Structure formats: C-alpha cells, structure tokens
Amino acid sequence: MTDIPASDADVNPKDAVGAPAADAVRDGDERGAGPRHALSPTARRLVILGFALSGAAALIYEVAWTRELSLVFSSTVYAVSTMLAAFMTGLSIGGWLGGRRADKSGTDPVRDLATVELGIAITGLMSPITLRVIPMLQYEVLTVFKPAPLVFFALQMLLAFVVMLVPTTLMGMTFPLASKISTTSYSSLGRTVGGLYSANTLGAIAGSLGAGFLLIPIFGLRASILFAGAINLVVACLIMAASRKPAIFRVGAALALVLVIGIGDVALPQTAVPLSLGTAYRFASYEDYVATSGAEDVSVIWAEENAYSRVEVVEEPGTGFRFLVNGSLVEGSNGRGDAPTTSLLSYLPAAYADKVDDVLVIGLGTGYTSASALRLPARSVTTVEINPAMREAASYFVGDTLEGDERWRLVNADARQQLQVADTNYDIITSEPSWPLAAAVSPLFTREFFELAESRLADGGVFCQWLPGYLLSHEDQAMMVHTVGQVFGNVHVWEVTVDGAGNGDILVIACNAKHVDDSEVVRERVAGMLAADGLTGVSAQEIPLSEFLGGASERAALDVNTDDHPLLEFRVPIELVEMVEGLRTP
Known part of the structure; x- marks a missing residue:
C-alpha cells in the first residue's frame, strides 16, 4: 500500500481527476501536505484489521439476532426471509449515508469511523432489551389487528427493524468510511478497496463460524451479543489509536464500557416458555x-x-x-393428550405389521414413542434425532427406560441421511418430526422422503407418518395423504381420540405388502397394547380415504408435496397465523 503523495506534483494528473487522491489533496492544506486524515502505513493496517474485526462482529450479531428472533417469529421461510431483508436493508441505507459522509468536505473519516463503531457497540449491546419487546408487539399485532397472513409477515420485517435497523445502518456506513481512509491514489483504488472488502469478508466468515460453533453453544445468545459489542469497542479504540486526536474518544469508550458491564450485570426478565408464533x-x-x-x-x-x-x-x-x-x-408433554399420541406412533403400525423385529423411530422428543417401541417384541429399536440435547431431555419424561434397554440405539443424525446409509431394513418406520414450519423439518414431509422410507422397509413392513391435523387445512391434509399414496399402494388414515373426542393428531399408515385390512381388528390390537401400557381412554378412529381424497377427478387435481416444490413449508406458516388469529380453531 503506497503512502499519500507529499505534493501535488507527485500525483498523476490523469489519475487525479475525480479520484480519492485528488480529494485528499483538496482536503489538505494549501501546500498539498496531505489530507487531515492522512495516516501512516502502520495506522492504515490498523484500520484494515479493525474493519476485519468489524465484519466478524456483524455476523455474530446477525446469527444471534436471527436465532433470537426465530424464537419469536418461528423459523418459517417467511420469517427467515424478512429477517435477512431487514438486515440487508440497514446495510444498504448505511452504505448510502456513509458514502455521503465520507465525501463531505471538512469531515474526518477516521473519527467518523471510530464513532460509527462505537455506535454499533452501544446499539448492539442494547439489542437484548429490544428483543424482549418483540414478543409482546407480535402478539398484539396478531390478536388485536388480525392482519392477513402475508401482511403479518411484512409486519414481522418491521418488528425486525426494531432490533436491527440502527446497528445495521451503522454497519453499512463502515465500508465507505474505511475506503476513504485507506485509499491514497486512484491507481491503487481497486487493490485498496478489494483488500478492505476481502478483510471484512474474512472477518464475517470467522464471525459466522464462531457464533454458530463456539459462542452460542458454549456461552449462549446474550453472551454472544456482548462479545460482539466488545469487538466493536476494541475496533473503535484501534481506529482512534491510528488518529492524531484520540482524546475525544475516551469519554465515549468509557461510556460503552459501562454499558457492557451494566447490561452484563442486569438480569433481564425472561419467561420459561417463548411467546412465539408457534405458542x-x-x-x-x-x-x-x-x-x-x-x-x-x-x-x-x-x-x-x-x-x-x-x-x-x-x-x-x-x-x-x-x-x-x-x-x-x-x-x-406428559399430559393426557400428548403421551398417548406418541405411544400410538409405535402401537398403530405394529398392529398392521407382520413382525416387529427392527423398528426405526424418527424424532426422539419426549421419548414416549421409542419407549413404546421397546414394549413391542422388537430385537432392536433405533431412534434418529438430529439434536443431541434431546437425549437428556427425554430422560425427564421416560426416566431410564431407553438407556436401560440394550436393544435401544440413538443416532444423532439427519433422518434422511441416516436412511440413505442404513444397512438395515426395518419392519416399522415411524416418523414424528416437529411441525413442518422450517426448512430443516420440511424435507421430512415430501414424496422423496417417503420414497426413501419405503426403500428401507422390510417385506411386510409398515410406515407411519404423523400429521398435525389441528394445524393443517383440509386441503393440505388431503395433499399429504395423496403424497404418501404416490409412494405406497395401501394407505390408511387414523385420528387419535382421547376420552372419545378427536385431538387433531393424524397418523397415516402406509405399506406395499398384503396386510390387515379390517379396522376393527386393528383397533382391538391397539387397545390391547394401550391397556398393557396402562393408557386408558385413548384410541384411534380410522377415517375413510374418500373424506380426504374424494373421487377420481378430485384426486387428480390434488397437489403433491415434493423437495423441488415444498408446498407444505409455505402453507403451514399461513395456516398457523390464521389459527393464532382465531380464524381457524386449533
């Protein structure tokens, strides 16, 4: 990186026209001694280092904010899109403002950049407070104004602005200011700006990986935000250390330090259950x-x-x-509605299966489905669960039932990947993932997943798929039953009943082999298993396929949920908003 030329004579006139170097000379004194913000090569390296660290802090904020807001908005495709749009909007506004500020005559971009970094630190450290306000605002929007679902998702973006707009706008201002400081001649403009962008991007990569793999898992979301704020404070100090007048900055740095300590010590009120779109x-x-x-x-x-x-x-x-x-x-939960339903995910397919030697359970959750599978005459029960924390969580519901049985094996992996590499064909595959709201769960409700499950069934094997009927519209219930029917020749639909009333949980039974086709025989078998398990007042009622699929012409018009066109992932958030707003009864 070259130094700023000592005089006008050192600047190539062709390079000087409209170039930062020309601006630098104009910003200097009458002798052309250089701009007021002229820095030594060492000082400019400090600015580049600070800009890289600033990129790391920005992505720590983004990961932490997205994670925290997902607890409120739920991780729907709409929520993720609006959060990203809110973040990028702030960067765009900041880039425009920063460019105007950098080119304004009489300003000191070094001091401006340090002030901006200090502002990012302060507003970023305040974000845990604003994050506590978002759930209440979202709930009031849902229940008082009851906007149409797509309008509500647009309003979610405005709620994200409450947290992100000011700090992200300041983040956007950093690049034009850092470019102004670092550029010394038009001939080196590309190399200088490219180097800054590269340094900032490398910092962003480090911040993203550090937040996801280290900070949040080890220290939590709030501590991660505090860490990012501390980085911005360090960056502000580095930049002002490169300036000729750092004294003004000391007061601001002290205030930011007090803010870090204050927010770190104050226990913000927090409830045990998140008030999210899903709750x-x-x-x-x-x-x-x-x-x-x-x-x-x-x-x-x-x-x-x-x-x-x-x-x-x-x-x-x-x-x-x-x-x-x-x-x-x-x-x-261990409540009367949840525990029996998850037990039926094992018992109902077992009532159809020729044998139950090997069972695969997709999703651990409270552990009731896996525990029920172990009560069958199975020689092995394999549970696939992507989140390792669920293992200990399940013990609070089923005790040591799982860990104490040598037939049980837990695989921490993605269910589809596990099905692809499994060397076992299963007599029962039962799937109860989370609600199909997020991109991480949606692939467990597609035709391709059902095809993969079918390929891992033993002869006479049975597949069981849970559907949240209380959430899905009748159209989407029909779509899902139809999608399963695209893969399996025999499909049966059952609704769980507790004390004689349906609770909305739907279990779809599917197989390709000859099987029991008498619903009363199945009901008797299931009743015997439930009684042996001490579960009374719980049963399941078969629903005729015609209620879902209609006649031949109606079936032909039904959609199919696929990997390429995951309709359910886009429809469920809309249906959830309608349910919360009371337009549909859960």
Whole structure:
C-alpha cells in the first residue's frame, strides 16, 4: 500500500481527476501536505484489521439476532426471509449515508469511523432489551389487528427493524468510511478497496463460524451479543489509536464500557416458555401469557442450548405436569393428550405389521414413542434425532427406560441421511418430526422422503407418518395423504381420540405388502397394547380415504408435496397465523 503523495506534483494528473487522491489533496492544506486524515502505513493496517474485526462482529450479531428472533417469529421461510431483508436493508441505507459522509468536505473519516463503531457497540449491546419487546408487539399485532397472513409477515420485517435497523445502518456506513481512509491514489483504488472488502469478508466468515460453533453453544445468545459489542469497542479504540486526536474518544469508550458491564450485570426478565408464533395460540391474552409463564407458575428444571436450538424441560410446580420446549415450539408433554399420541406412533403400525423385529423411530422428543417401541417384541429399536440435547431431555419424561434397554440405539443424525446409509431394513418406520414450519423439518414431509422410507422397509413392513391435523387445512391434509399414496399402494388414515373426542393428531399408515385390512381388528390390537401400557381412554378412529381424497377427478387435481416444490413449508406458516388469529380453531 503506497503512502499519500507529499505534493501535488507527485500525483498523476490523469489519475487525479475525480479520484480519492485528488480529494485528499483538496482536503489538505494549501501546500498539498496531505489530507487531515492522512495516516501512516502502520495506522492504515490498523484500520484494515479493525474493519476485519468489524465484519466478524456483524455476523455474530446477525446469527444471534436471527436465532433470537426465530424464537419469536418461528423459523418459517417467511420469517427467515424478512429477517435477512431487514438486515440487508440497514446495510444498504448505511452504505448510502456513509458514502455521503465520507465525501463531505471538512469531515474526518477516521473519527467518523471510530464513532460509527462505537455506535454499533452501544446499539448492539442494547439489542437484548429490544428483543424482549418483540414478543409482546407480535402478539398484539396478531390478536388485536388480525392482519392477513402475508401482511403479518411484512409486519414481522418491521418488528425486525426494531432490533436491527440502527446497528445495521451503522454497519453499512463502515465500508465507505474505511475506503476513504485507506485509499491514497486512484491507481491503487481497486487493490485498496478489494483488500478492505476481502478483510471484512474474512472477518464475517470467522464471525459466522464462531457464533454458530463456539459462542452460542458454549456461552449462549446474550453472551454472544456482548462479545460482539466488545469487538466493536476494541475496533473503535484501534481506529482512534491510528488518529492524531484520540482524546475525544475516551469519554465515549468509557461510556460503552459501562454499558457492557451494566447490561452484563442486569438480569433481564425472561419467561420459561417463548411467546412465539408457534405458542401464541395457547394463551388467551398477553397478560395470560405473563401470568402463566413466569417463574412462579412454571420452572425450567433442565435446559441446554446448542447449535441446533435451545431445549428446555419445564414443569408446573406441585402438579408434576412437564412439557418439552424446543426453540419456539412446545413439542410434547406428559399430559393426557400428548403421551398417548406418541405411544400410538409405535402401537398403530405394529398392529398392521407382520413382525416387529427392527423398528426405526424418527424424532426422539419426549421419548414416549421409542419407549413404546421397546414394549413391542422388537430385537432392536433405533431412534434418529438430529439434536443431541434431546437425549437428556427425554430422560425427564421416560426416566431410564431407553438407556436401560440394550436393544435401544440413538443416532444423532439427519433422518434422511441416516436412511440413505442404513444397512438395515426395518419392519416399522415411524416418523414424528416437529411441525413442518422450517426448512430443516420440511424435507421430512415430501414424496422423496417417503420414497426413501419405503426403500428401507422390510417385506411386510409398515410406515407411519404423523400429521398435525389441528394445524393443517383440509386441503393440505388431503395433499399429504395423496403424497404418501404416490409412494405406497395401501394407505390408511387414523385420528387419535382421547376420552372419545378427536385431538387433531393424524397418523397415516402406509405399506406395499398384503396386510390387515379390517379396522376393527386393528383397533382391538391397539387397545390391547394401550391397556398393557396402562393408557386408558385413548384410541384411534380410522377415517375413510374418500373424506380426504374424494373421487377420481378430485384426486387428480390434488397437489403433491415434493423437495423441488415444498408446498407444505409455505402453507403451514399461513395456516398457523390464521389459527393464532382465531380464524381457524386449533
């Protein structure tokens, strides 16, 4: 990197026209001694180092904010898109403002850049406070204004702006200011700006990996945000250290340090159950949420945060009622509705199967499905669960039932990858993943997944797929049954009933081999298994396929959910908004 020329004579006139070097000379004194922000090569290297660290901090913020907002918005394709759009909008506005500021006559870009970094530190460190406001705002928007789903998703972007707009705008200002500082001649403009961009991008890569693999899993979201703020504070100090007038910065640095310590020491109020798009329908009002989710009403008896999500086991004191929180969703409980349903995921396909030697359970959750599979005369039960934290969480529901049985094996892997590499053909494959809201779960509801499951079934094997019927529209229920029917020749649909009433959970049974085709025989077999398990008042009712698929012409018009066109992933968030707004009863 070349130094700033000592005089006008050192600048090639052809390079000087409209170039930063010409601006530098104009910004200097009458003798052309250089601009007021002229820095030594060593000082400019400090700016580049600081800009790289700033990129790392920016991506730590982005990962942490996206993770935290996902607990409120849920990880839908719409939510992820709006959060990314909000982040990029701030960068765009900041780039425009930073460019105008950098070219403004009489300004000191070094001091400006240091001030911007300090501003990022302060606003970034304040984001945990603003993040606590978002759930209430989202809930009020949903329940008071009841906007159309697509309008609601647009409003989610505005809510994301509450957290992101100011800090991301400041982040966007850093690049034009750093470019102004580092550029010394038009001839080196490309190399200088390219080097800055490369340094910032490498820092961003490091920040993204560090947040996902180290900071959040080990220290948590809040500590990760504090760490990013500390980085911005260090960067501001580095840049001002390269300036000729660092004294003004000391007051601001001291204030930022106080803010770091203050936010680190203040315990922000937090409830055990996230008020997210996926849990909002459980509460009559925001006041009801606060009243029933505070520390006096429920207690977190176990929690772990890792790269996949935050997993909690929550208990109501004095009642023994426990439920499992995975990210933004309540994914199971030991209540009368949940436990029997997950047990039926093993018992119902077993009533159809010729034999039950080898069982594959997709999704561990509370562990009830795997525990029920072990009560069958199986020689092996394999459970595939992508989140390793679920292993300990399940023990709070089924005790040592799983760990104490040598037939059980847990595989921490993606279910589709496990099916591809498995060397076993299973007599039963039963699948109960999370709600099909996120891109990580959606592939477990597609035709390609069902084809993969079918390829791993033994002769006479049976596949069982859970569907959240209380969430899906009738159209989407029909689409999913039709999609399963694209792969399997024999399909049966059952609804779980508790105390004689359907609870909305739908179990789709599918196989290609000859099997029991008498629903009363199946009901009797299932009743015997439930009775042996001590589960009373629980059963399942077969629903005629015609209620879902209609006649031949209606079936021909049904959609198919595929990897290439995952319709369910885009429809379920809309249906969830409608359910929360009371347009459909859960």
